[in-house]
Amino acid sequence: MEVKALARFIRVSPQKTRVLAKNIQGMPVEDALNTLKFTPKKGANILSKVLQSAVANANQLPGMDIDALYVKRVCIDEGPTWKRIRPRAMGRATRILKRTSHITVVVDEL
Template identity: 40%
Template sequence: MKAFLNNYRQSPRKVRLVADLVRGRPVSVVELALRVLPKRAALPIRKLISSAAANAKASGSKGELFIKEIYIDEGKVLKRRRPVSRGRAHLIKKRTSRISVILETRT
């Protein structure tokens, strides 16, 4: 079963650190691990995995759920300007992430 989160306001590089920890593991173990992980991206990834698990149960999947794929893509980039000396401006890129989770059952 699949679940997606678009335009999450954190850079993909930081979110990938959490995604690498949970890839290929059982959902029951991952939810406990993300509950105590001190990363900001842990909460939205935990909610997304539980949403995908609920989707799987609603469609009638039996057996233990594992994270088959989780990948983080770049979303939209918000561009802001910061004034600096001599009347110039530097560009600040506020990056967003697109998180995709795919679960499968193993018997």
């Protein structure tokens, strides 16, 4: 039975987080958490928290074996973008795009 966890409006670029999502997809949960723990990227900590939330959601269901869980699907969608202005030379301005992500993690039993 699938169990999912969702984190929305996370202040990390979806492009940078998708690289981590590809690494852990299909792994057992314990291996995925260890991989994220030793990955030196900002998105790894956030993705780890969402994965732990999915495991906690699975723990609430009766008859679910926590040790047999694996990461079935990780979906990193783009959230709204914050638009900021940076002053440049000769009175011009450049737009800075601060991107956000919606992270969905689905775990299932083997």
